Amino acid sequence: xxxxxxxxxIPVLMLGAFAVLFSFGMLVLSVVLGQKGKRSxxxxxxxxxxxxPVGEGTPRLSxxxxxxxxxxxxxxxEVVFLYPWAAIYKSMLRDHAGLIMGSMFSFxxxxxxxxxxxxxxxxxxxxx
Numbered sequence: 001x002x003x004x005x006x007x008x009x010i011p012v013l014m015l016g017a018f019a020v021l022f023s024f025g026m027l028v029l030s031v032v033l034g035q036k037g038k039r040s041x042x043x044x045x046x047x048x049x050x051x052x053p054v055g056e057g058t059p060r061l062s063x064x065x066x067x068x069x070x071x072x073x074x075x076x077x078e079v080v081f082l083y084p085w086a087a088i089y090k091s092m093l094r095d096h097a098g099l100i101m102g103s104m105f106s107f108x109x110x111x112x113x114x115x116x117x118x119x120x121x122x123x124x125x126x127x128x
Contacts, residue, residue: 067123078111 037043082104089100118124 064123064125071118071123075111075115078107082107 085104093100
């Protein structure tokens with residue numbers, strides 16, 4: 001029994017070994033067959049769509065930008081939880097509709113209070 005289970009993994013191990021050998025083989029072939037180019041200052045500069053690179057590479061962004069992004073992620077992920085939750089409790093709605101709908105509305109209420117708080121604090125206005 002155990003020997004037959006180990007035989008099930010042989011194709012997976014062969015595929016893994018093939019993937020490792022193929023990737024290292026391509027690296028070795030690119031070094032062996034590739035042409036050595038001459039390095040120049042213009043080739044070593046950053047490519048900016050035909051424009052000369054000016055300024056620093058990482059400009060500073062306002063902290064409000066990150067706050068808006070985090071609030072979007074927070075509200076987006078919480079809303080994503082509503083669909084599987086509704087799909088799971090679909091069959092239970094016949095028996096316990098008040099309890100399930102009450103918990104859903106309380107969850108949405110907490111979300112709405114958080115949204116109103118963010119609006120009151122001007123968290124979504126990041127131009128200032």
